[in-house]
Structure formats: structure tokens, C-alpha cells
Amino acid sequence: MTERIVRVLETFTADRTTQSATEIARRAELPSSTAHRIVGELIGQGILERDDEGRVRLGMRLWELALRGSSALRLRQAALPHMERVQARIREHTQLAVLENEEALFLERLSDPTAGANITRIAGRLPLHASSSGLVLLAFADPDLRERVLAQPLRPVSAETVTDADALRALLASIRRRGHVVAPGSIESVSTGVAVPVRDHGEVVAALSVVLPRQAPTTEPIEALTSAAAAIEADLGRMH
Ligand code: PHB
8 A cells, every 4th residue: 555655646756746636547557446546545634635727736744744854854954044145146056955866856946036047946856977966976975876876877968968987987086086066068058067065974965056057157156165065064063
């Protein structure tokens, strides 16, 4: 039963936030009657909700339960004031991401209304080898995980995504040395991602990034991100 409920919940993605019960059944590969019953029960518990058009979406109650006391919330709370400072200074997009099941999962994104292109979504994911945040998370990840990711087929997201394992190994080593990455065009040709690691008690737990227009200068963003990461680290050190 639990497995079927999870399958139902997992049919919702960052890009597919509302669905009919019939669509859920097909995507969860469940018999229609089973899916309709599970959807009905989850709506009864507030885990799913129906919108005005009768389509189904994830419920506020699920959001509430998921955030309560989660490590992601603690990290987001520590990071947010410092992300706001980066955002006020750079005026593009500022993101916070964690490593989740071999992908970068984005906990927060702040964007200026006039900022350039950015495909990052809150609660959305990007590949580790392609995004600036992912590259930082991969650079400081457990070596076993790093080699496992590099041994897999590395799909290009744009024409400029680095997909050669040896080239990536060299890039990851340079990220560990320099403490930041500048990834021009790796996700979209029009953008450059810049990211730094965020540590909690010495261990890298997140990546802080900005997404800039491709030709934008990167010196000030690197400086803003590095000092924000240090401030987040100091605040996390004081939190329990
Ligand atoms: C990045 O992190 O490198 C990145 C993310 C989203 C974009 C562009 C670049 O749209």
C-alpha cells in the first residue's frame, strides 16, 4: 500500500503540478480503480487537493508535514537572509541546492523580476554534472558517489555541457582547489552558473549559486557567494 501511495505522489513533478485521477493512474501504472481510490483517500486526508477545475494537486497538509523539522528547512532558514543579500547585490537569480539521490535538488530560488533566463525551479532538480550547483555538490561528494556518477552515461543538457568523465574529474578537482565553479553555457547557452559550497560543521551540505546572463562579469558574484556561504556556515554553527 505504501509503495502505491508513493507512486501516486511521485507522478507530480516540478513541471506537472496538476493532473486528473485518470492521468495519475496511467503515470503511476496502477489500475484505474486503485488509483482513484488512493487519490480519494489522500484528498480526504488533505495530502492531495482538488482545484477549481477538479484536477488534483499536492495538498497544503503534505507541504506542512514535509517541512516540519526537516533538515532542508533548517538549511533554508540559515541561508535565506544571506541569499537575500546576494540577490540584492547581484540582481539576477540566487539558488540553494542539496545533493539528493544523485541530482541537485533546489530548496530555494530568489529572482529579480528583470533577471535573465533560468530553468531552476524550487523543488526541481538538475543533473550534477551539468549545473553549477551540481558540479559543486559532486566535487565535494563522497568519492564513491562521485565515481558512480562519472561512470554513468553523462547526458548533455546543452551543446556545452562537459560529458567526458576525465574532463569532469579535472573540473571537479579545480572546484575543490578554488572553492567555486563558473559554468558558462552548461545548462543553456545564454546563461552562466556560478556556485560555491556551503558547509555545516565542516562538511559540504549545499551549494549556493547565481545564474547570470552569459557575458556578465563573475568576479563580484564569486565574492558575494563566498562571503554569503561563510556567513551561512557561521549561522549553522550556532543552530542546532
Ligand atoms: C547552473 O546552475 O549552471 C544553471 C542553472 C540554471 C540555468 C542556467 C545555469 O538556467
